[in-house]
Amino acid sequence: MFTGAKVGGDTVLVLAPLSVLPGYQRKGVGISLIKEGHKIADASGYGYSIVLGSQGYYQKAGYLPADQFGIKPPFDVPDENFMAYKIKEDASDIHGIVTYAKEFGID
Numbered sequence: 001m002f003t004g005a006k007v008g009g010d011t012v013l014v015l016a017p018l019s020v021l022p023g024y025q026r027k028g029v030g031i032s033l034i035k036e037g038h039k040i041a042d043a044s045g046y047g048y049s050i051v052l053g054s055q056g057y058y059q060k061a062g063y064l065p066a067d068q069f070g071i072k073p074p075f076d077v078p079d080e081n082f083m084a085y086k087i088k089e090d091a092s093d094i095h096g097i098v099t100y101a102k103e104f105g106i107d
């Protein structure tokens, strides 16, 4: 699932959760879902996607530590697990703390 979030005044996407039925795992479904999501996000005008999770997994889909972009988490988490993906190559630089959709209950 991708939801809208804010970094400063800019709208970004947050990827969470990502889930594949156990019987279909390790067949490339998860990475395919992410890549297809990025294509739809690109066509919809989004510049960045943010994820909190396993660095070993999400780097396979192109995610990098978010602090490389100047994007910070709103909670305490190891830098390597808070990642961002630049959906649009020409997306403007953005900096700041991520504000999740209110439904996540993160203040």
Ligand SMILES: CC(C)(COP(=O)(O)OP(=O)(O)OC[C@H]1O[C@@H](n2cnc3c(N)ncnc32)[C@H](O)[C@@H]1OP(=O)(O)O)[C@@H](O)C(=O)NCCC(=O)NCCS
Pocket: 016, 017, 018, 019, 020, 021, 024, 025, 026, 027, 028, 029, 030, 031, 032, 053, 054, 056, 057, 060
């Ligand atoms: C994590 C999850 C979505 C991965 O989906 P998947 O369809 O099994 O993953 P893929 O087949 O696309 O994986 C591609 C690669 O990532 C690797 N991989 C899969 N799960 C991994 C994990 N948990 N950690 C690190 N690497 C992982 C695979 O071995 C594969 O590597 P390879 O290309 O070198 O062979 C799935 O295991 C799942 O639903 N887990 C339970 C929910 C969860 O933890 N979601 C993530 C946090 S919200």
